[in-house]
Amino acid sequence: MPPPSGPPRGRSRLLGRCPAVALYGPELDGDSLPALYEQLRRVHGPVAPVMIAPGVSAWLVIGHREVLRLTREEQDFSHDPRHWTLLREGRVPPDSPLLPIVGWRPALLYTDGQQHRRMRTAVSDALAAIDGHALRRTVRASAEALIVSFADRREADLVPHYARRLSLQVLTGLLGLDDRNGQLLAQAIMGVIVTNADSINASGRMDSILRELIKEKRRRPTGDLTSALLNHPANLTEDEVLHNLVVMFVAGHQTTVNWITTTLRVLICDPGFRSSVSIGHLSVDDALDLVLWRYPPTQNVPARYATRDLELGGRHIRAGDMLVLGLAGANQDPEVLPEGGTPVVGNRSHLSFGAGPHMCPAQDPARLITRTAVDTIQHRLPELELAVPESELAWVRSPWSKGLAALPVRFAKPQLPHAPEHREPSAQAQES
Structure with a gap:
């Protein structure tokens, strides 16, 4: 399918105003990331601005309810990276190590409908x-x-x-x-x-x-x-x-x-x-x-791309913004965990499989x-x-x-x- 029509859109206004946290680098590991997700939740709520590579901005969605919306509403959140503003505007280098992960492929993970x-x-x-x-x-x-x-x-x-x-x-x-x-x-x-x-x-x-x-x-x-x-x-x-x-x-x-x-x-x-x-x-x-x-085996999943301007988790998302599914963060959302923070036995409402x-x-x-x-x-x-x-x-x-x-x-x-x-x-x- 051809890239979406219409004039290129810039980054979300909030993505430009809020300090975006780097979601890359050797200092990030399984020990430090859970604390980072909770810090992002306290500061930004269920949707937080991040950088997934130098100069590459995105939204990390760590609210359970918000991840469900992100995964269920294909008309608003596409899998197709050809909707991605930064890619369409040539702001992702062709040799970026991200492209083997988020670049378009003719596979079910990158298509809709x-x-x-x-x-x-x-x-x-x-x-x-x-x-x-x-x-x-x-x-x-x-x-x-x-x-x-x-x-x-x-x-x-x-x-x-x-x-x-x-x-x-x-x-x-x-x-x-x-x-x-x-x-x-x-x-x-x-x-x-x-x-x-x-x-x-x-x-x-x-x-x-x-x-x-x-x-x-x-x-x-x-x-x-x-x-x-x-x-x-x-x-x-x-x-x-x-x-x-x-x-x-x-x-x-x-x-x-x-x-x-x-x-x-x-x-x-x-x-x-x-x-x-x-x-x-x-x-x-x-x-x-x-x-x-x-400890979900996959903690963050790139990506969805907003197909229109909309609100998500109190944030104003622009058409063409990338949204990363924060599965590990969403699984620890206090709104879905029982008192004490430990899921009851037999509860499979986690998002580890999307x-x-x-x-x-x-x-x-x-x-x-x-x-x-x-x-x-x-x-x-x-x-x-x-x-x-x-x-x-x-x-x-x-x-x-x-x-x-x-x-x-x-x-x-x-x-x-x-x-x-x-x-x-x-x-x-x-x-x-």
Whole structure:
């Protein structure tokens, strides 16, 4: 679709008058950002002016009610970055590390209305066709093989040695990639997400790997997500298949790593919660939901773009302004939390999967993968404990992702599977 017509609009008047806080830089990590969100809430309310890169302004929406409006009202808040004033006016450099994340792609994440519904139907149908029982067996087998690979050492870092390798093996298998190209794809995607000077090159490497995959699956379709998208009645173009695969991998890989490791941290570091899960008073799903409330694997999501001048959270938003979904901030909005600030068990009104027409279509397989990963390690390593003080655990430095940089643990004799029926991770996966 062409860029919106009409004269270019400047930034919101309030965005020019209010001091905008930098939402980038190495000093921002999982430890400092929750306090920043609360400071922004006190000073600015549910919608706060921020800078997401030098010279690039946006609104960070951290009110629960306001995020719901942002996600549900497509007529006022578009996914299409071609509405973005700064981009239309040439004020975002073409080599900006933000563009691999917010630049337009022919994928469901960047479209609205009928075009979005057509692509979402194809993606949702492909995901719905996944055999849950087979996926659970695959995850458990991969998880047990990984545990076997480090069991003799009686210690491991569960971020690179377990969660990252497990997520990579499972997701690349679902896409139909082999281990080597799956590893290369994961490296390229991480290069895009970190938003640095190499992000543009990483985006090119990512596209190249997926184009080769698409060619192969056109020649020899199998029961994977790529083949399902290529053969769906929605008749997606090759570019649409490629970029929807990018969205699925980006949305699935690091968030799964974060969800697994943060849940394990909660279970290791909170003996009371772990005991309640062990004796059946609480379930692993309760632990998963606690993490989604307190430590959502994706804490901020770019972006929506105002299609007209309007009011949101007491702020005057101009047509063409960018709005960032502050999921972590919205989950801690005092207006939706019960007294004491802790969600009740079974409450899934968090916004970690988004809301509205663009709510994540992969919630069920994501939960199945994460639950199985946590269940398996709890069963095989029942005496798991941290190898460092909890205060030394650090979060990844990113304004977008919320995950542990490392989770070093030690354990007593593991409860290993009796038969050597689970394949070892490939050499490429071991290098991650």
